[in-house]
Amino acid sequence: xxxxxxxxxxxTFAVLSATSALSFMSPRTVxxxxxxxxxxxxxxxxxxxxxxGGNDGINTVIPYRDPAYTRNRVNLRYNxxxxxxxxxxxMALHPSMTALRDLYNVxxxxxxxxxxxxxxxxxxxxxxxxxxxxxxxxxxxxARLGWAGKLLDEIHDLRGGLTQGVSISDQLPLSLxxxxxxxxxxxxxxxxxxxxxxxxxxxxxxxxxxxxYDLAATEADAVKTVRRTGSDTFYSTIxxxxxxxxxxxxxxxxxxxxxxxLQSIAKMIVGNSPTQVYHAIIGGFDTHTNQRYGHGQLLKNxxxxxxAFYTDMEKHNRHQDVTVITFSEFGRRTYExxxxxxxxxxxxxxxxxxxxVKGGFYGNYPSLTDLDDxxxxxxxxxxxxxxxxxxxxxxxxxxxxxxxxxPILDFFAG
Amino acid sequence: MDATRQQIAHLMRRAGFSCSAAELDRRAALGLDxxxxxxxxxxxxxxxxxxxxxxxxxxxxxxxxxxxxxxSFWIHRMIKSPRQLQEKMALFWHGHFATAQSxxxxxxYMLRQYLFFRDHALSDxxxxxxxxxxxxxxxxxxDNIYNTKKSPNENYAREVMELFSLGIGNYTEQxxxxxxxxxxxxxxKNGEFWINIRDHDFSTKTVFGVSGRLNxxxxxxxxIAHPATAQFxxxxxxxxxxxxxxxxxxxxxxxxVFRQTNGSIRSxxxxxxxxxxxxxxxxxxxTHKSPAEFAIGAVRELxxxxxxxxxxxxxxxxxxxxxxxxxxxxxxxxxxxxxTSTVLARINFAGYVTGVKAGKLAATQLxxxxxxxGVKTPADAIxxxxxxxxxxxxxxxxxxxxxxxxxxxSSGVTGPFRLTQxxxxxxxxxxxxxxxxxxxxxxxxxxxxxxxxxAPADSSPEAAPHTPRPGRRLYG
Numbered sequence: 001x002x003x004x005x006x007x008x009x010x011x012t013f014a015v016l017s018a019t020s021a022l023s024f025m026s027p028r029t030v031x032x033x034x035x036x037x038x039x040x041x042x043x044x045x046x047x048x049x050x051x052x053g054g055n056d057g058i059n060t061v062i063p064y065r066d067p068a069y070t071r072n073r074v075n076l077r078y079n080x081x082x083x084x085x086x087x088x089x090x091m092a093l094h095p096s097m098t099a100l101r102d103l104y105n106v107x108x109x110x111x112x113x114x115x116x117x118x119x120x121x122x123x124x125x126x127x128x129x130x131x132x133x134x135x136x137x138x139x140x141x142x143a144r145l146g147w148a149g150k151l152l153d154e155i156h157d158l159r160g161g162l163t164q165g166v167s168i169s170d171q172l173p174l175s176l177x178x179x180x181x182x183x184x185x186x187x188x189x190x191x192x193x194x195x196x197x198x199x200x201x202x203x204x205x206x207x208x209x210x211x212x213y214d215l216a217a218t219e220a221d222a223v224k225t226v227r228r229t230g231s232d233t234f235y236s237t238i239x240x241x242x243x244x245x246x247x248x249x250x251x252x253x254x255x256x257x258x259x260x261x262l263q264s265i266a267k268m269i270v271g272n273s274p275t276q277v278y279h280a281i282i283g284g285f286d287t288h289t290n291q292r293y294g295h296g297q298l299l300k301n302x303x304x305x306x307x308a309f310y311t312d313m314e315k316h317n318r319h320q321d322v323t324v325i326t327f328s329e330f331g332r333r334t335y336e337x338x339x340x341x342x343x344x345x346x347x348x349x350x351x352x353x354x355x356x357v358k359g360g361f362y363g364n365y366p367s368l369t370d371l372d373d374x375x376x377x378x379x380x381x382x383x384x385x386x387x388x389x390x391x392x393x394x395x396x397x398x399x400x401x402x403x404x405x406x407p408i409l410d411f412f413a414g
Numbered sequence: 415m416d417a418t419r420q421q422i423a424h425l426m427r428r429a430g431f432s433c434s435a436a437e438l439d440r441r442a443a444l445g446l447d448x449x450x451x452x453x454x455x456x457x458x459x460x461x462x463x464x465x466x467x468x469x470x471x472x473x474x475x476x477x478x479x480x481x482x483x484x485x486s487f488w489i490h491r492m493i494k495s496p497r498q499l500q501e502k503m504a505l506f507w508h509g510h511f512a513t514a515q516s517x518x519x520x521x522x523y524m525l526r527q528y529l530f531f532r533d534h535a536l537s538d539x540x541x542x543x544x545x546x547x548x549x550x551x552x553x554x555x556x557d558n559i560y561n562t563k564k565s566p567n568e569n570y571a572r573e574v575m576e577l578f579s580l581g582i583g584n585y586t587e588q589x590x591x592x593x594x595x596x597x598x599x600x601x602x603k604n605g606e607f608w609i610n611i612r613d614h615d616f617s618t619k620t621v622f623g624v625s626g627r628l629n630x631x632x633x634x635x636x637x638i639a640h641p642a643t644a645q646f647x648x649x650x651x652x653x654x655x656x657x658x659x660x661x662x663x664x665x666x667x668x669x670x671v672f673r674q675t676n677g678s679i680r681s682x683x684x685x686x687x688x689x690x691x692x693x694x695x696x697x698x699x700x701t702h703k704s705p706a707e708f709a710i711g712a713v714r715e716l717x718x719x720x721x722x723x724x725x726x727x728x729x730x731x732x733x734x735x736x737x738x739x740x741x742x743x744x745x746x747x748x749x750x751x752x753x754t755s756t757v758l759a760r761i762n763f764a765g766y767v768t769g770v771k772a773g774k775l776a777a778t779q780l781x782x783x784x785x786x787x788g789v790k791t792p793a794d795a796i797x798x799x800x801x802x803x804x805x806x807x808x809x810x811x812x813x814x815x816x817x818x819x820x821x822x823x824s825s826g827v828t829g830p831f832r833l834t835q836x837x838x839x840x841x842x843x844x845x846x847x848x849x850x851x852x853x854x855x856x857x858x859x860x861x862x863x864x865x866x867x868x869a870p871a872d873s874s875p876e877a878a879p880h881t882p883r884p885g886r887r888l889y890g
Contacts, residue, residue, distance in 0.1 A: 185755035208819040217809035338565020
């Protein structure tokens with residue numbers, strides 16, 4: 001029998017209603033009940049951090065000694081006094097990324113260089129679809145599902161139990177669209193509850209909400225779907241408030257951008273929420289103009305947020321359960337444009353962080369002179385990164401989910 | 415509710431932001447044709463005095479306009495303007511030429527762009543495309559202010575083709591590069607559009623196989639002449655006003671009107687509202703309300719004294735922050751409006767909008783209205799508000815839940831339901847909250863078939879079968 005998410009949530013709600021002081025069940029007991037395929041612990045969590053707009057990889061991981069870099073980036077250049085060298089191979093992080101540099105130096109950051117895909121698409125929307133579906137043709141057969149959504153479906157088949165993705169945003173990303181579960185979006189952790197003005201009316205009103213959204217009626221599919229979303233909303237507010245009730249922060253997160261989002265994810269993970277894949281998103285990377293200041297601010301936010309999240313997980317002793325990846329729809333052109341910005345490009349860089357990540361550089365830094373239509377050539381297909389996460393982190397069949405075999409990278413320890 | 419009244423109720427939901435029962439009464443007396451004519455020729459209607467005079471608050475004045483100021487400026491008109499289609503069209507254009515304050519960072523420009531959309535709500539598409547190509551907010555938003563002869567910036571050229579006129583697949587990367595040069599030097603100076611001839615590339619360009627010393631207006635003309643534009647705009651207008659999945663024949667027919675009238679938006683939109691498909695049950699019942707349609711609609715239908723600031727705060731939480739669409743693609747709409755976070759915002763907005771105890775929803779007024787309408791049973795109360803929510807019809811199972819809630823005991827009100835000032839204030843008020851939160855209301859499900867004649871009343875406390883609707887006017 002298929003255990004649906006709703007069954008799970010309803011059971012949870014029944015338990016919570018019966019004994020309201022009960023803390024949320026430990027995932028180590030809940031998920032241990034479910035059968036495993038044996039290759040990966042069910043406590044593992046994956047966090048996708050989306051950098052929307054096309055991040056300039058060249059000024060994120062900087063080939064600061066390359067004369068071609070100096071030539072192409074006249075106003076947008078960082079020299080050896082500014083950039084933060086890592087790894088000793090002539091590469092440096094953007095000057096604002098000190099926190100990530102420190103995390104790199106303790107061996108917990110993998111830098112994947114030259115990531116892209118063949119025939120790069122320079123439309124934000126189409127390229128994002130390509131990354132999120134990981135399908136060769138994002139508008140072809142079966143491309144309406146996200147790659148992480150398919151992963152969740154697969155985990156559901158392997159282990160049963162609750163599988164769902166959660167996005168800390170106001171819109172569910174295509175990455176998390178799945179066949180078997182409705183992903184959740186959570187905007188603001190503390191406000192994520194049904195507000196009732198009159199406290200004496202709360203119990204009756206919440207019961208009415210629950211029964212209204214749970215009922216089965218003869219109605220159009222679209223209405224059914226909204227009814228089900230209402231039900232998901234109802235139970236997830238109860239579950240979420242319970243999960244975050246006990247959380248205590250052990251790190252200082254940035255107050256804007258990715259900071260609060262990653263902290264919300266930390267609350268859920270520490271609160272033992274069964275959600276396995278999380279998504280956070282920050283926009284503003286479409287830096288066509290005056291990139292220097294804005295891009296620096298964004299990278300600082302990214303770096304500080306990733307480092308705070310790692311520290312928080314480590315102090316809660318959950319860092320070995322969590323892997324974070326960053327991705328963006330494309331990189332930028334090698335040469336800057338006339339408005340101190342950069343236009344849409346192709347291959348770029350990804351970061352992978354976590355307590356079981358084997359730090360270092362993966363892939364090769366693309367040549368800044370041997371170009372493909374003016375842009376960097378990729379040498380690591382982004383689906384290789386996904387394949388590694390699917391197989392070596394989540395313990396599922398990467399070839400099956402991605403439709404083809406992609407080389408597995410070596411960025412996990414052990 | 416007779417068929418005409420139901421058609422008008424549907425038209426007002428789509429061509430505007432729904433309406434109060436009193437307005438529906440007035441329009442039903444006018445008839446469908448006259449209502450349509452009023453909407454389309456909105457100049458015949460009085461204009462609503464604005465919240466403030468935009469001319470007195472130029473970008474240079476202090477204090478500068480806040481996002482709150484300009485969002486409230488628009489929300490005020492959405493709620494109160496007699497020229498409903500004008501505001502609805504402005505929302506369409508805002509989603510179509512999606513420009514966001516998050517990057518423009520100039521509320522004066524953003525307000526001016528909205529005023530442009532409003533002034534040209536139903537103009538011809540060439541005028542609109544020419545105007546938006548000169549609009550300061552747009553020039554900043556898509557970086558055309560940095561597009562120079564020496565280093566062309568392709569952002570506007572790409573999006574004007576991909577998202578504003580042709581749709582993807584109807585142009586080449588080469589077309590984009592060449593078109594970018596045609597728009598070079600189109601900049602903003604002292605808050606106004608100007609062409610900086612030193613930055614403009616006067617040399618020959620070739621776009622869609624046409625060569626010449628093309629400028630931005632020439633590109634607009636080429637886009638207008640391109641066969642893909644009529645199809646693209648017809649589909650987009652149909653998706654906004656009528657159906658999330660318009661039949662190809664319908665799109666073709668509307669595209670034909672767009673072509674024959676040289677891109678007259680008034681004629682194109684009129685053709686949509688005169689299509690038989692527009693009034694089909696599937697069109698009426700299967701379209702997700704956008705947050706603005708949901709929130710402004712509830713305010714207008716209930717005649718709630720909701721504050722502008724609460725409306726705009728909730729719109730943001732529901733995923734439609736006015737003047738701040740997520741990307742240049744605008745809002746995807748349809749099922750993407752509905753996820754756990756935005757549905758929660760709708761649930762909480764329903765709590766807010768029904769909880770404003772003033773005007774028609776003040777405790778005493780609410781009680782008096784129900785009393786005057788002869789509401790005695792849960793079925794009466796539910797039916798009364800279904801009617802007032804512009805001919806909503808919820809599933810029998812939903813009605814059972816509402817009935818059970820009305821009959822419950824709490825907050826000093828003892829069940830089963832009996833109309834008193836206390837039960838009206840607590841139970842009926844929260845029942846309306848549930849109605850506004852219901853899955854049915856997110857679509858405005860209504861009776862697809864002609865409405866049934868009054869059935870025998872069933873006032874048993876547990877079950878509420880299909881409610882006979884009050885056939886009378888709701889007020890007066």
